[in-house]
Structures are given as structure tokens and as C-alpha cells.
Amino acid sequence: MLELHIWGPAFGLPSFDPECIAAVAYCRRALPAGSWILIANHDPYPSPSKDFPAIHDTESNTWAGGYGAILRHLRSRQAQATGAIDLDADLSSKQRADRAAYTTHVRSRALPLIDLALYTSYQNYSQATSAAFTALLPWHANYTIPPQRRAAARRRTAHLSLSGWDIDEEEEQEMERRHRDAGAAGKEYNAALEKATATGQRPSLLPLGRNRGILAALRRPEHAVQFKLDVLVTDFVEALDELLAAEGKDYLLSEPGAGSYGKELPSSLDCIALGYFSLLLFPDFPQPVVGDIVRSRYPRVSSYAVRLRGELLGKGRLSVDDVLALNELPQDLNTIEGFRAERRMHLPWSPLPGRSMGVVLRNISLEFLACFPTILSSITPAPIIRSTTSDSSAMIVRLPPPAAARSINYLVASGVGTMLLMGGAVIYGMKYRDRGPRDLIFFAQRPSGFARFGEAGAMLAALGRQMGPDLRV
């Protein structure tokens, strides 16, 4: 049995990570139904890439992490025995070259767009992405995974200087104030216009001065963002649009009449493209700029993405609650299959295998430690995986760090770490309490007043109500 572990569902899609969606699409098409299951996980520790997607072969107890490694694993002999087909088997050498080039193209050009749409845009992050994380992740992971992913996305998009999108709440109020000013300027203009027409003068077309008129409007951060996004989207989509343009192709690399399974097959490139397009096109963002540009300018590409989604991921929106509800079911195959059929889940979702308390505790403490960059970096070596040979199928070993220097670090850091763990947890909790409900949605649901103290609180409240009238007398 093959277990595909991915970051869990969000936005009605199987995952909030493009590579995970790509892996799901590939497995659904390449593996016979029943030979694999899909698990929404949030602890990438066992994966060699320390990230998802990762595939776990339960027979040989091996892991493969990352889309490329999963494909290599599925092409290997023992996976072929389970009836896996290679979606890229029929490609000519020219098509293989194109596959490599366009796969890199999609990854390198679309990742910044997804970073911008999901994480850098404050509006989207606070209203859509953050809420999706809250619905999906257990409470402790919500303190670490979303901020980590957002920080990484902001680092990756920092060079684009699209800071017009990345505004905090105070700046947002500042923007609102400026909008009001702009409205006031409009009234001023109208008043001047009326006065001018009354006295019979010809009004000047544009009210002059700083921050007024059309040019100033175009220089406002929102519009500068729009222009830059337009360039980024064109760079990404144009090439794929041209690929699809030739002779009405179904898939990016297909030639009409090819394919040995009776029907044309999508390639691994189509799966990658679907993964990235899904996150750009299908979520309902409060700020849907990127998706809008693709939909309005490249109808061919967006209809290709919609068709591919129906074919590879199944029709309809996926509900997070359904996937999480699987974890509460009794662990027997028939119940799970029945539940999947009842909720019309097209993918072989399965419950997350239970983990021991020790593992959970280890993860939580590691996550807390990660808040102190100096400690974690001094106890863990640079995450480099060197294979013993250049042969990619060879066993992968983790080189130990240079011994002498690290062992001292280790002793000091673990001592300091345990001391700081408690204090850190307190500080961290306070820091997040102050961030307000928009950054971490679930704080909004916290009861306030006496209700915070549970039953005791209810008693106190009742007492208070009783005492209230007495005191007033």
C-alpha cells in the first residue's frame, strides 16, 4: 500500500500547497484505485524532504519526499508491480526536454504569484489563508506553520517590492484615511467646477497638486501592484498559452493520436501546471487580482485548468470538515469507504495514523524551539542531505556535523533551550494574544468575561447577577 502524505485541504482543493496538489493529481491518474491512500498530515518530520508531498511505501517502509522523488519512486520496479503506470512513458525525447523546461518554468514563475496571492497580500492572508489554516491544523501547529510559511513567502517575494499589498492593520487604517481624503479632494474638485461654471470660466481638466488627478491615482500602491502583477502573470502564462494553442491540444505536451492506453494521457507537467493554476484560479480571495488577470486574458488556459481539475481531482469542492471527520471514525476500511462514498469524496482520503503522546510532545517542543532561531540552528546541522553516490536511487545518508564544534554547542544550547522553553511559551502566548483576532482567527471564538473560567465562571456570573440588584438597593 502506498500512502501519499500531503498538507491538508483548503479552499475546496485537496491541499494549500501546489506541489501537493500536483502529487495528488499524478497519483490519481497513475495508480490503480485501491493501491494508494491519501493522508492529510501536518508533521513532515518523517519525510526526507522535511516537507510534503511525501509518499510512504508501507511494504518496504521507505519514504520519498518531493514531487520529483515521488515520481522516481513510482517509476521504480517495486512500485510498477502494484500496477502503477508512468504518465511520461510515451514522451519523445523532444517532449521530455520540453517537460523539463516547462516544469521549471511553471515552478519558478508561478511560485511568486502564489506567494503573493496567499501570503503576502494581507487581505487574502487574514481573511482566507489564515482561516483555512485554522480550520485545518491542530492548535499547536497554528502557532508555527502559518507564520513560517508566510515568512518564507515574504522572503521569496521581497525582491519584487510589491509592498503595496503587504500592509498591516495600522497602515490599512492609514490607507482608508487616504481614501477619505481622496473623496474630499473629489468634492473639492466638484465645488471648484461648479464655481467655475457659474462664473463662466473654463475649468482645468485635472485638479493639480500632489496626490490628486489621474497620474497620482496611477502611482498609488494598489495600481503599481496591478501593473507589476500583470507583467508577472504574462511571463508565466504566455508560454503555456502558446503550448496549448497548437492544433487544439488537450494537454500541454500531447500530440494528437499519441498514447498507448487507448486514450491520451496527461503528463507529469500537466499535473504540476494543475497544482499551481488551482491555487491561483479556484480559491475565493477577497483580493482576486491574479486569478482575474488569468481568467480575463487567457480563457484557453483557464478552461484547460478547469477541465484538468475535473479530470484529475474530481468534480466539486472538497470540504475540510469531511476530511477531518475521517480521523474520528472507527479505523476499519468499510466504514471509511462508506463515509467517502456518502460525502462524495473522489480521492482515497484516509485518517491520519494515530501517534504516540511522545511524538506529539516532541513536535510541540521542537516547534516552540524553532521560535528561537539561534538555539535551533545551533543544535541542528544545516539541513543538507548528501547521497553516497550520484545515483539518485542510492541510499541517502545524513552526514553528521563536524563533531567537536557541534558537541559543545549542543550541550550549551540544550541547557539554555530547556530553560527558555517555559519562558518562551509564556512570551509567545502573550505575543499572539496581542495580535488581535485577524491574524489568528480562532482567538475570535474565545469566550470573554466570566465565561472564560468555565463552570466556575458561570457560578461567579450568576452570583454577580444576584448581587447586582442587592447592591443597587
Next chain:
Amino acid sequence: MSADEDRPPSRGPDVASAFAVPGPVKRLFARFPLRVYPPNGPPLRAPQNRRDPVLYVFATRRGAVAGAPSFNPGCLKWQAFLKFRGVRFVLASSSNHASPSGALPFLLPAGSLPPDPVPSNRLAKWASDAAGYPEENSPTSREFSYLGLVDHNIRRAWLYSLYLTPNFDSVATPLYINATSSAAAVRLFLARELVNAATDALLGTSSVIDAAQLYSEADDAFESLSILLGEDSWFFGADSPGILDAAIFSYTEPLIQERLGGGGMWVDGTLRQMVLGRPRLVDHRNRILGMYF
């Protein structure tokens, strides 16, 4: 009253007198300078040839004089491209600290005063202007995608191979560190900085640096480029080499050299073997070296 109107309306006279230079002092300083010396000549190491534009690249001093290919792929790409366009230029050995944009290469056009350096992202346009080439076609979307193979797959594997393997001590240290400073502390610090920069660049998009994955992606890229080149002399069957030829040459050339920049041998020769195993890419490199260098 009329006298009042003639006077400037400000409180001028009182304030002005406080700041005005007294007559004797003014006359004294009007005599200076007493003597003007002729200007100093330029230092001996100043560029002698000012008629040609200067491309500042990573190069050994001897390499710069001979116009040899730079050992840094980012620089070599533009060095080769300028040569393809037939632009005359001289090389100057430099470092990132000298560049206005913080990264090499940059070009100083001949006789421009004040100096107006051209950073690498404007070099393509500058080259076609300088060579009187017809308007440079912006790369087609296909060319664009294949350039991505070089700029991502091959570059990432190169960063890993040069900075995070024993190649760092044998190849990178003599070229980038020992040439910059002879002080042990400075060298140690620079080495740390280089390794950290490479690690950060590789960790930007993934949580771990997986050597097997990086090398396999680079291998895919070399294979794809070899297939794309086919039996043609230049990519896309063009009459003359273009930006993709320059980009791939900037990695094949340093990898094929046994001792890069006269330094040490490649210890981890994985990437080198990938290139040497593809005769079309080796021929392509030899063709460029023979025709343009």
C-alpha cells in the same frame, strides 16, 4: 513715503550686515589661491585604454588582461554575449563591492562623463544599441523556458557543488577568497559568508538541500538542452549564437576546465561528468571558445 517704497520691504539691512563679509577680509581672500599646481597624473594602474568600454567581472588578473573567460557564470554569460554581438570591450578584474548594484558584472561605457555604469539587466539592450544591431528580439516564450533550466536547475546544482561540497576548498577558495585578502580572519569570514549565502539561496524554495535531487534536476536540464541543441550549431537553429547559447556556455566552460581559473581540481566532479558525457554540449562549448575567445 516714496523712499519707503523704494526700499526692499524686508528687514534686510540689519540682518544682512550681520552675515556680510567685512571688506578687508574679502579683499584678503580674493587673492587666493596664490598658486595652482598642475593636476596629478593618473596612477600607473589606472586603465590606459579609455576608448573601449570596460566590463567588470570576476577574473584573475592575468585572465582579465588576456580576455580569458571569467570563472563566474553570471559574468561569463554577459562576457560571451557581448562578444557574440561583436562589441569591443576590455575586461577588468573586480569584486561585488565595486559594483553600483552590488553584483557583477557591470559595464562602464567608453568616455561617459559622469560615468554611467550599465548593470547586467540592461546589458542586452546596451549591447544591441552599441553594436548597431537591429532591435533585439525579446526571447520567445520557448527560449524563455529553456533559459529557466539554466537559471534554476543548473544554477542551483552549481551553487551546491561549488559552495557546499569539498569543491569549496579546492576551487572556490583560491578564486573568490584568497584573491581578495591575505588576512586569515578576513578569509574565514568571507568563506562563512559565501557558504551562508549559497545555503540561503538553496533553502529559499525547499526545507532541505537534497544533493541527489539537485543533481538529478541538473542532469535533466543538461539532457534537455542537449536534445534541444540537436545537430545545430546554435540553439533554435539560429545563424549566430544568442542569449541561451551564452547562458549554457557560462556553465559548460567552467565545468569543462580541469583547473578552473588556474586553481584546484574539481573534487566533486558530478556536474563536470554530466557535461563531459554530452558530446553536443562539449562541441558547443568548443565552438564558442574557438570562434569568440
